[in-house]
């Protein structure tokens with residue numbers, strides 16, 4: 603673990619009023635406890651089972667953010683405790699989150715994951731698909747989820763200009779959606795973008811949550 607980097611990242615985020623999601627996937631509970639003892643409360647995981655065992659083993663005021671792809675049939679395991687789901691990429695998934703959240707009398711904050719990189723990946727909604735989701739009459743029926751903002755991942759590249767363009771496009775879409783669909787909802791306020799290699803670029807484009815793992819916990 604690199605605690606100097608941890609403190610440096612917090613210092614980098616402070617002037618932007620952005621918050622750190624410490625991405626602890628594959629790392630032991632002891633590492634999470636170390637950061638917890640320094641005051642870190644938001645942790646990100648990408649697997650349901652791993653996150654649930656860590657939730658059970660660690661202090662219950664940790665805010666667990668699910669950042670990886672989520673299958674509908676696994677929502678039930680995290681619905682009782684998850685603090686935010688960053689990776690919502692379909693109305694089917696969102697409806698299942700709503701259904702499971704209702705069972706626990708909760709409202710689960712969700713981010714819509716947007717496909718912003720040119721890379722081939724199955725994950726993330728296109729701009730067209732986001733509009734279709736938000737315009738779907740069944741979306742308006744969902745009472746136990748709250749769309750808290752957007753999430754995106756830039757291309758894995760050294761080309762800073764390309765990353766700039768991708769984060770800028772996510773910010774632009776965020777502003778557009780806020781104006782069109784969420785003007786009356788100040789809770790649509792989170793832009794989750796930036797990882798170890800590119801969080802400093804994401805901050806320049808208005809990231810409010812950055813998801814940093816290897817920089818703090820070491821390579822996986």
Ligand SMILES: *Cc1c(COP(=O)(O)O)cnc(C)c1O
Pocket residue numbers: 625627648669670755796797798799813814815816817
């Ligand atoms: C693993 C992961 C991160 C963190 O990546 P690092 O390069 O280790 O900082 C961020 N976001 C998502 C979605 C991830 O899966």
